[in-house]
């Protein structure tokens with residue numbers, strides 16, 4: 493298919509990279525993800541090569557020549573700076589010592605000879621949800637996305653752009669403290685988060701929160717529960733299945749998560765008043781009856797003023813497995829278009845400049 497120019501979007505994960513490609517008309521040229529082992533555990537050198545392999549795979553699959561690629565969008569798990577420098581203290585996904593303080597964006601850009609636009613994976617998924625919902629109006633809209641996984645990720649998009657903040661730490665929704673009155677049950681201790689805080693959104697609304705805080709408490713209330721005999725990490729991963737089957741204890745746990753997310757959205761309503769609140773994560777892919785119940789609980793605990801309720805919507809993040817790569821592609825395309833708008837004559841020569 494003849495294309496004017498394209499951008500490639502890459503989602504770097506703990507085991508796999510996902511890749512996709514977006515053309516100058518804003519159309520994805522692939523319906524499915526192209527997966528390549530990410531090799532992040534083997535350190536930066538092998539992992540950067542794997543990202544290059546991802547680009548090559550995407551191009552091979554679509555028959556698009558590398559000369560048509562104007563930019564590459566990349567996301568990875570954090571913590572990293574807004575410009576893609578992995579935390580000097582290391583990060584869960586980047587255990588190899590070589591990753592500490594490593595500039596993944598620059599390294600990939602130098603290897604490819606192309607501009608690379610970096611976001612953390614939560615921000616990328618937030619940007620994807622925003623684009624899918626608002627399309628051509630993306631640049632005029634704002635949204636907040638909360639994505640429940642091992643942690644609570646997501647991001648803030650204002651006027652179509654990810655808000656990164658002065659230090660790259662904006663949109664860390666998981667670490668926003670939330671009110672816990674009428675959320676915690678009697679005798680339930682204050683939930684702790686890996687970030688060092690207590691009672692933030694992630695301490696309740698994440699798999700880690702279930703494992704460290706919610707499940708240990710609820711198992712004291714349901715001591716003869718089948719999950720009581722399992723190691724806590726294993727039990728935490730099974731809890732959603734139990735909730736789908738209507739298990740009382742599991743539903744109590746997910747009700748606490750829904751309240752936490754609703755309260756987080758309430759904070760967002762007062763702070764940002766966005767056009768949309770997106771909810772993503774494993775729960776979106778759960779059995780429909782359970783997903784709908786959970787979503788209704790989140791809505792019920794999101795306090796919007798009447799004007800806000802009329803103006804805004806609460807909805808689910810679509811295609812979560814593709815959201816990172818596709819959001820990265822949108823970030824690259826948006827960046828290119830902004831450059832183009834700023835320097836029209838230089839547009840075609842941008843291929844070898846860095847942002």
Ligand SMILES: [Zn+2]
Pocket residue numbers: 666667668685686687688689692694695
């Ligand atoms: Zn936290």
